[in-house]
Amino acid sequence: RKEVEQDPGPFNVPEGATVAFNCTYSNSASQSFFWYRQDCRKEPKLLMSVYSSGNEDGRFTAQLNRASQYISLLIRDSKLSDSATYLCVVNTWGKFQFGAGTQVVVTP
């Protein structure tokens, strides 16, 4: 079993719609969680950290469920520019582990 798992997608989303996807992690001792965005052939860039109480940044909402060991990302009012691969990143005792990413394609 992979330590960080994501649905690879692609999630095809009409512009303006809402899309949500999850990421599961295997180590209950993991301390911090992040969503990164990676565009094709580019480096990952931090989208947002994920806090226990859930947090929102504009159209993006992240949730953490420690009991079930997953985090989620919801994108509202999708824009064409949201098309990218979203990487789930889990920090366990200083070691960052990456999911393979969920591809989101926003269509006009």
Add this chain to the structure above:
Amino acid sequence: GAVVSQHPSWVICKSGTSVKIECRSLDFQATTMFWYRQFPKQSLMLMATSNEGSKATYEQGVEKDKFLINHASLTLSTLTVTSAHPEDSSFYICSRRGQGAYEQYFGPGTRLTVT
């Protein structure tokens, strides 16, 4: 602006040659930097942790004699792929931690193609 730079951004080399990739922390002295490799449609895989002034720490399965890491200053780490083979073709990305140590900043990556 960018906080980590990498050079070169892409390189094509012949099988058997060596390639050096530089990673610079632009705004922050980094005693530790990280080297990742990413194959198409796969996750980033940590190769090694580069430690300023001491030996790098390699992840299991990564050949330290093939992937030479040097962290000679607080702002520069280098990865040398020695005797490169086509299977070494990949996207190599370095990173450093943020000041809070809970996030990472990535370089723009180096795309290596070995023919």
